Amino acid sequence: MDGRQQNLKTLLLKQSKNVEKINHGGEPTKNIDKKYAIFVGRYQPYHFGHIELIKQKLNQGIPALIMVRNIEPDERNPFTTEQTVTMIKKYHAAHGDDVVVMIIPDIESVNYGRGVGYEINEYQPPADSGAMFISATKIRESIKNGDDTWKSMVDESLHTDIEGFLS
Template sequence: MLLIQLTGLSGAGKSTLAAAAREKLLALGHKVEVIDGDVYRSHICRDLGFSKADRMENIRRLGFIGLTLAKQGVITFLAAISPYEEVRHAIQTESDLVKTVFLSCPIDALIEHDVKGLYKRALLPENHPEHLQNFTGISAPYEIPATPDLVLHTHQESAQSSLQKLLDFVLGQLHSLEKQGPVVVPKAMFIGRWQPFHNGHKWLIDNKLKQGIPVLIAVRNLPRDEQNPFTTEQTITMLRSIYQEQDVEVMAIPDIESVNYGRLVGYEVNCFDPPSNVGAISATDIRDQIRQNKTGWKQYVDSRIHALVEQFLSNG
C-alpha cells in the first residue's frame, strides 16, 4: 500500500505522530503498522552501532521490512531519525509506494523541550560519564531531505494540525493509487478438507493474517463419508462464520490429485512447523470423539462453530 518514511531529529515527534496516525487509519478500516526505529534497533539491529555505516544499515533493514509490508497492502510508517539522504533516497527509489515526510524542528527548540534529557547528555563534556557520543544534530550530522514529499513544522503547528496534514497526505496518496487501478494484494492460499476445521488449522491461517496478508481458504469438494462427515457447503459455512470479520475468502474447489509448479512462478510454497501443542491436534481424533458423543473435541475447535458442528451432524 504505502511506506511513509518519517524522518527528523530526535524529539521532533516521529513516533508520537506515527502512533496517532495509525489509530486514525485503523478506525477507517486500513491495515497499518508502525516501525519505530528505537524499538526495532533494540531487537533486530542490536548488532549495529552508531557509525555512519551502521546507521545506514539500520535504516536499510527497516526499509526492507517496511516495503515488504507495503507491498502486502499495509500502510507502514517508518519512524526513525534516518539522518542520511543516501539511504533515504535509496529506499524511496525502490518503489513508488515509498514517500518521505520530513518533521522539521530547529535544534534550539528540541534542546529546550528535551523531555528525555538526551540533548542535555549529548551537550555534556566528552569526558563526562553520562555524555552521549555520536548524537544526531549535536555531534553527528543530520542531512535535511532534498525533496521530501511533505514537510511538517512540528515546532510551529499543533500536534493535531501535524496529524491532520499527515492524514490528508496519506489519504491523498491512497486516492492516487486507486485512480491508477485497483491495488491487487496477493493472498496466502490454504487447501484442505477441514473435517472439521480445528485450532491446528486456525493456527496456520492466523499466522498469515497476523502478518497482514489476506488469506484464501480452498475447500476440496468431496462426497460425504466417514472421513468427511460435513458437506462442502457446511464446511464453507463454518469457515465463514469464524472469519467473517477478517480478510479471508472461502471457496470450494474440485478435489485435487497434486499441487504442481514450475520455477520462478512468482509465489512461495511454505511448510509451517507449528508448536507441539498445535501439531498434536488430530482431526481424526476429533471426529472419533464426535461420533462417540464425547465433548472433549470442543477444546480443539473454535467455540464459534460448536453449535454448527452439532447441528450439521444431527441433520444427517
C-alpha cells in the same frame, strides 16, 4: 521492449479491464488484485490447528484465500462442502479477518514450476503449540463416540453448527 511487445502489452491491458474477475462460485470477487496466502484443505471439521496456520499470515497483514475441496461426505468427511464453508466463513467473519473462502474441485495432485514467483511454505507448529496435538481424525472419532473432548480443539462458536450438521 520492442514495438511488437509494447503493442501486445497495450492490447492485454485493454482486454483485462473488460474482464470481470469472478471466483469459483461465479460471484464477482473484490480485491482480486491483492496477493493472497492460499490454503487448501478438506477442513473436516475446521479446528484450532487450521486457524493457527491461517492466522500466521493474517497476523502479517496478508489476506487468506481458503480453498475448500469439493468432496462427497463419508466417514472421513462427515460434513458437506457447504457446511465446511459455513463454518470457516462464520469463524472468520466473527473475527473480522481478511479471508476469501472458495470451493474448488477435488485435487489429484499439486504441481508447480521452478521459480514460480511466490513462496511455497510447509507449516510446522511449534512444539509448545496446542496445534501440534490437534487432529481432525481425533476430533471426528471423539464426536462419533459421544466424547466431548473434541470441543477443546474447535472454536466454541462452531460447536452448535457441528452438532447440528451431524444430527
